[in-house]
Amino acid sequence: MTPKDERVRDFLATRRAKITPDMAGIPKGNSMRRVPGLRREEVATLAGVSIDYYTRIEKGDLTGVSEDILDAIAHALQLSDDELAYLYDLARTAHRPSRARGRTQKAPALPQQAQLLIDAMSATPVIAHDARLDILGANALGRALFDLVYASPTRRSSTAPPNLAAFVFLDPAAAEFYADPDDAAAVCVRILRAQAGASPHDKRLTGLIGELSTRSEDFRSRWAAHDVGRHRMGTKTLHHREVGELVLGFEQITLDSAPSITLSAYVAEPASPTAERLQLLAAWTAPVSSEAR
Structure with a gap:
Protein backbone atom coordinates (compact mmCIF):
# COMPACT_ATOMS: atom_id res chain seq x y z
CA MET A 1 0.00 0.00 0.00
CA ARG A 96 12.31 8.96 4.81
CA PRO A 97 13.68 5.57 5.90
CA SER A 98 12.24 4.30 9.17
CA ARG A 99 15.64 4.58 10.87
CA ALA A 100 15.25 8.36 10.77
CA ARG A 101 12.12 8.19 12.88
CA GLY A 102 12.27 8.93 16.57
CA ARG A 103 15.67 10.61 16.35
CA THR A 104 16.47 13.00 19.16
CA GLN A 105 18.30 16.11 18.00
CA LYS A 106 20.59 17.63 20.58
CA ALA A 107 19.76 21.12 21.71
CA PRO A 108 22.05 23.58 19.93
CA ALA A 109 24.52 25.55 21.99
CA LEU A 110 25.13 29.25 21.54
CA PRO A 111 28.75 29.73 20.36
CA GLN A 112 30.90 31.77 22.73
CA GLN A 113 31.68 34.29 20.00
CA ALA A 114 27.95 34.81 19.43
CA GLN A 115 27.46 35.43 23.15
CA LEU A 116 30.27 38.00 23.07
CA LEU A 117 28.58 39.64 20.09
CA ILE A 118 25.22 40.07 21.76
CA ASP A 119 26.86 41.17 25.01
CA ALA A 120 28.55 43.95 23.03
CA MET A 121 25.09 45.13 21.86
CA SER A 122 24.48 46.38 25.39
CA ALA A 123 21.97 49.11 24.44
CA THR A 124 19.76 46.67 22.52
CA PRO A 125 17.82 43.75 24.03
CA VAL A 126 18.88 40.58 22.22
CA ILE A 127 17.84 36.97 22.77
CA ALA A 128 19.14 33.89 20.97
CA HIS A 129 16.69 31.06 20.31
CA ASP A 130 16.31 27.96 18.19
CA ALA A 131 13.40 26.97 15.94
CA ARG A 132 11.83 25.12 18.88
CA LEU A 133 11.66 28.55 20.57
CA ASP A 134 14.03 27.65 23.40
CA ILE A 135 15.90 30.76 24.55
CA LEU A 136 19.53 29.67 24.47
CA GLY A 137 21.15 32.93 25.46
CA ALA A 138 20.66 36.66 25.88
CA ASN A 139 22.51 39.81 26.77
CA ALA A 140 21.76 41.54 30.06
CA LEU A 141 19.09 43.80 28.59
CA GLY A 142 17.48 40.93 26.69
CA ARG A 143 17.27 38.87 29.85
CA ALA A 144 15.78 41.82 31.72
CA LEU A 145 13.21 42.41 28.96
CA PHE A 146 12.13 38.77 29.04
CA ASP A 147 12.41 38.36 32.81
CA LEU A 148 8.86 36.97 33.05
CA VAL A 149 9.80 34.21 30.61
CA TYR A 150 12.95 33.36 32.57
CA ALA A 151 10.96 33.31 35.83
CA SER A 152 8.09 31.28 34.34
CA PRO A 153 7.04 28.07 36.12
CA THR A 154 6.93 26.43 32.69
CA ARG A 155 10.73 26.03 32.93
CA ARG A 156 11.48 22.49 34.03
CA SER A 157 14.47 23.62 36.09
CA SER A 158 16.66 26.66 36.64
CA THR A 159 19.16 25.24 34.16
CA ALA A 160 16.60 24.37 31.47
CA PRO A 161 16.18 26.97 28.73
CA PRO A 162 12.95 28.95 28.91
CA ASN A 163 10.63 28.22 26.01
CA LEU A 164 8.59 31.01 24.43
CA ALA A 165 5.78 28.74 23.22
CA ALA A 166 5.37 27.11 26.63
CA PHE A 167 5.27 30.56 28.22
CA VAL A 168 2.65 31.85 25.76
CA PHE A 169 0.29 28.88 26.08
CA LEU A 170 0.84 27.63 29.62
CA ASP A 171 1.70 30.68 31.73
CA PRO A 172 -1.08 33.20 32.56
CA ALA A 173 1.64 35.88 32.85
CA ALA A 174 1.88 35.88 29.04
CA ALA A 175 -1.42 37.74 28.84
CA GLU A 176 0.17 40.52 30.89
CA PHE A 177 3.48 40.54 29.01
CA TYR A 178 2.16 40.62 25.43
CA ALA A 179 -0.14 43.48 24.43
CA ASP A 180 -1.54 41.12 21.76
CA PRO A 181 -1.48 37.59 23.22
CA ASP A 182 -3.49 36.26 20.28
CA ASP A 183 -0.81 37.36 17.83
CA ALA A 184 1.94 35.93 20.04
CA ALA A 185 0.14 32.57 20.11
CA ALA A 186 -0.39 32.56 16.34
CA VAL A 187 3.29 33.36 15.70
CA CYS A 188 4.48 30.54 17.99
CA VAL A 189 2.25 27.98 16.27
CA ARG A 190 3.28 29.04 12.77
CA ILE A 191 6.97 28.78 13.67
CA LEU A 192 6.59 25.37 15.33
CA ARG A 193 4.54 24.08 12.39
CA ALA A 194 7.24 25.16 9.94
CA GLN A 195 9.92 23.48 12.03
CA ALA A 196 7.84 20.31 12.33
CA GLY A 197 7.86 20.11 8.54
CA ALA A 198 11.63 20.50 8.40
CA SER A 199 12.37 18.13 11.33
CA PRO A 200 9.38 15.80 11.71
CA HIS A 201 11.32 13.13 13.61
CA ASP A 202 12.94 15.33 16.24
CA LYS A 203 11.83 13.99 19.63
CA ARG A 204 12.47 17.28 21.44
CA LEU A 205 10.19 19.10 19.05
CA THR A 206 7.45 16.46 18.96
CA GLY A 207 7.63 16.26 22.76
CA LEU A 208 7.00 20.00 23.07
CA ILE A 209 4.13 19.87 20.57
CA GLY A 210 2.63 16.90 22.41
CA GLU A 211 2.84 18.65 25.77
CA LEU A 212 1.25 21.84 24.44
CA SER A 213 -1.48 19.85 22.67
CA THR A 214 -2.26 17.98 25.89
CA ARG A 215 -2.29 20.99 28.19
CA SER A 216 -3.68 23.79 26.02
CA GLU A 217 -6.97 23.70 24.15
CA ASP A 218 -6.00 26.95 22.44
CA PHE A 219 -2.83 25.34 21.09
CA ARG A 220 -4.74 22.27 19.85
CA SER A 221 -7.19 24.44 17.96
CA ARG A 222 -4.47 26.56 16.37
CA TRP A 223 -2.33 23.53 15.52
CA ALA A 224 -5.23 21.93 13.66
CA ALA A 225 -5.41 24.98 11.37
CA HIS A 226 -2.01 24.05 9.81
CA ASP A 227 -0.88 27.66 9.53
CA VAL A 228 2.81 28.04 8.68
CA GLY A 229 5.20 30.96 8.72
CA ARG A 230 8.45 32.49 9.89
CA HIS A 231 8.67 35.68 11.92
CA ARG A 232 11.65 37.67 10.64
CA MET A 233 10.84 41.29 11.43
CA GLY A 234 8.05 43.52 12.65
CA THR A 235 6.82 45.37 15.71
CA LYS A 236 5.84 44.09 19.14
CA THR A 237 4.27 45.83 22.08
CA LEU A 238 5.33 44.34 25.39
CA HIS A 239 4.40 45.29 28.94
CA HIS A 240 7.33 45.08 31.32
CA ARG A 241 6.29 44.89 34.97
CA GLU A 242 8.95 47.43 36.03
CA VAL A 243 9.09 50.04 33.25
CA GLY A 244 5.68 49.70 31.58
CA GLU A 245 4.71 49.58 27.90
CA LEU A 246 7.44 49.08 25.31
CA VAL A 247 6.77 49.45 21.58
CA LEU A 248 9.69 47.69 19.91
CA GLY A 249 10.71 46.92 16.39
CA PHE A 250 12.51 43.62 16.00
CA GLU A 251 14.82 42.06 13.46
CA GLN A 252 16.00 38.48 13.30
CA ILE A 253 19.60 37.59 12.47
CA THR A 254 20.80 34.12 11.45
CA LEU A 255 24.27 33.03 12.52
CA ASP A 256 26.53 31.50 9.88
CA SER A 257 28.40 29.70 12.66
CA ALA A 258 25.17 28.21 14.04
CA PRO A 259 22.38 28.26 11.38
CA SER A 260 19.88 26.64 13.73
CA ILE A 261 20.11 29.61 16.12
CA THR A 262 18.44 32.95 15.53
CA LEU A 263 19.20 36.26 17.21
CA SER A 264 16.19 38.50 17.83
CA ALA A 265 17.16 42.12 18.40
CA TYR A 266 14.63 44.66 19.71
CA VAL A 267 14.96 48.38 18.98
CA ALA A 268 13.05 51.50 20.00
CA GLU A 269 12.39 54.67 18.05
CA PRO A 270 14.96 57.30 19.08
CA ALA A 271 13.74 59.82 21.67
CA SER A 272 10.52 57.86 22.17
CA PRO A 273 9.00 56.93 25.53
CA THR A 274 10.07 53.34 24.83
CA ALA A 275 13.68 54.44 24.29
CA GLU A 276 13.62 56.22 27.66
CA ARG A 277 12.17 53.16 29.37
CA LEU A 278 14.78 50.90 27.79
CA GLN A 279 17.50 53.23 29.09
CA LEU A 280 15.96 52.95 32.54
CA LEU A 281 15.87 49.16 32.28
CA ALA A 282 19.48 49.14 31.06
CA ALA A 283 20.54 51.26 34.02
CA TRP A 284 18.94 48.78 36.40
CA THR A 285 20.68 45.83 34.77
CA ALA A 286 24.12 47.45 34.39
CA PRO A 287 26.85 45.86 36.53
CA VAL A 288 27.76 47.91 39.58
CA SER A 289 31.47 48.67 40.08
CA SER A 290 33.17 47.95 43.41
CA GLU A 291 33.79 51.70 43.87
CA ALA A 292 30.09 52.48 43.42
CA ARG A 293 29.20 49.78 45.90
Missing part, protein backbone atom coordinates in the same frame (compact mmCIF):
# COMPACT_ATOMS: atom_id res chain seq x y z
CA THR A 2 1.31 3.44 -0.90
CA PRO A 3 2.22 5.40 2.26
CA LYS A 4 0.14 8.49 2.87
CA ASP A 5 1.07 11.50 4.97
CA GLU A 6 -1.74 13.01 7.03
CA ARG A 7 0.19 16.30 7.29
CA VAL A 8 0.07 16.68 3.50
CA ARG A 9 -3.64 15.85 3.43
CA ASP A 10 -4.56 18.27 6.19
CA PHE A 11 -2.29 21.06 4.98
CA LEU A 12 -3.58 21.03 1.41
CA ALA A 13 -7.20 20.68 2.53
CA THR A 14 -6.94 23.66 4.89
CA ARG A 15 -5.20 25.77 2.23
CA ARG A 16 -7.87 24.87 -0.33
CA ALA A 17 -10.58 25.93 2.11
CA LYS A 18 -9.01 29.39 2.41
CA ILE A 19 -9.19 30.21 -1.32
CA THR A 20 -12.57 31.43 -2.52
CA PRO A 21 -13.67 31.24 -6.18
CA ASP A 22 -13.38 35.04 -6.36
CA MET A 23 -9.78 34.89 -5.17
CA ALA A 24 -9.00 32.27 -7.80
CA GLY A 25 -10.87 34.09 -10.58
CA ILE A 26 -13.48 31.34 -10.95
CA PRO A 27 -17.10 32.30 -11.72
CA LYS A 28 -19.40 31.18 -8.91
CA GLY A 29 -22.29 30.20 -11.17
CA ASN A 30 -25.73 29.47 -9.78
CA SER A 31 -25.00 26.18 -8.04
CA MET A 32 -24.87 25.91 -4.27
CA ARG A 33 -21.34 25.26 -3.04
CA ARG A 34 -20.83 22.66 -0.34
CA VAL A 35 -17.27 23.68 0.52
CA PRO A 36 -16.08 27.03 1.91
CA GLY A 37 -13.23 27.30 -0.57
CA LEU A 38 -12.27 25.65 -3.82
CA ARG A 39 -13.29 22.18 -4.90
CA ARG A 40 -10.61 19.61 -5.64
CA GLU A 41 -11.45 19.66 -9.33
CA GLU A 42 -11.01 23.43 -9.39
CA VAL A 43 -7.57 23.19 -7.84
CA ALA A 44 -6.67 20.45 -10.32
CA THR A 45 -7.74 22.63 -13.23
CA LEU A 46 -5.81 25.63 -11.93
CA ALA A 47 -2.71 23.46 -11.40
CA GLY A 48 -3.00 21.81 -14.82
CA VAL A 49 -3.30 18.24 -13.51
CA SER A 50 -6.07 15.65 -13.58
CA ILE A 51 -8.57 15.51 -10.74
CA ASP A 52 -7.51 11.94 -9.95
CA TYR A 53 -3.85 12.98 -9.70
CA TYR A 54 -4.58 15.96 -7.47
CA THR A 55 -6.92 13.89 -5.28
CA ARG A 56 -4.15 11.35 -4.81
CA ILE A 57 -1.76 14.10 -3.75
CA GLU A 58 -4.23 15.73 -1.35
CA LYS A 59 -4.83 12.35 0.27
CA GLY A 60 -1.13 12.39 1.21
CA ASP A 61 0.49 10.34 -1.55
CA LEU A 62 3.49 12.27 -2.88
CA THR A 63 5.05 9.35 -4.76
CA GLY A 64 6.79 10.63 -7.87
CA VAL A 65 5.46 14.17 -7.52
CA SER A 66 7.88 16.60 -9.19
CA GLU A 67 8.85 20.07 -8.05
CA ASP A 68 7.02 21.51 -11.07
CA ILE A 69 3.79 19.90 -9.89
CA LEU A 70 4.30 21.15 -6.35
CA ASP A 71 4.92 24.65 -7.70
CA ALA A 72 1.77 24.47 -9.83
CA ILE A 73 -0.32 23.39 -6.83
CA ALA A 74 1.26 26.13 -4.71
CA HIS A 75 0.35 28.68 -7.37
CA ALA A 76 -3.24 27.40 -7.54
CA LEU A 77 -3.59 27.57 -3.76
CA GLN A 78 -1.79 30.94 -3.60
CA LEU A 79 0.69 29.65 -1.03
CA SER A 80 3.11 32.07 0.58
CA ASP A 81 6.86 31.47 0.33
CA ASP A 82 6.86 29.97 3.82
CA GLU A 83 3.93 27.69 2.97
CA LEU A 84 5.67 26.54 -0.22
CA ALA A 85 8.83 25.79 1.75
CA TYR A 86 6.72 23.75 4.17
CA LEU A 87 5.15 21.80 1.30
CA TYR A 88 8.63 21.04 -0.03
CA ASP A 89 9.66 19.88 3.45
CA LEU A 90 6.66 17.55 3.58
CA ALA A 91 7.51 16.15 0.16
CA ARG A 92 11.13 15.62 1.17
CA THR A 93 10.44 13.93 4.50
CA ALA A 94 7.29 11.94 3.74
CA HIS A 95 9.21 8.83 2.65
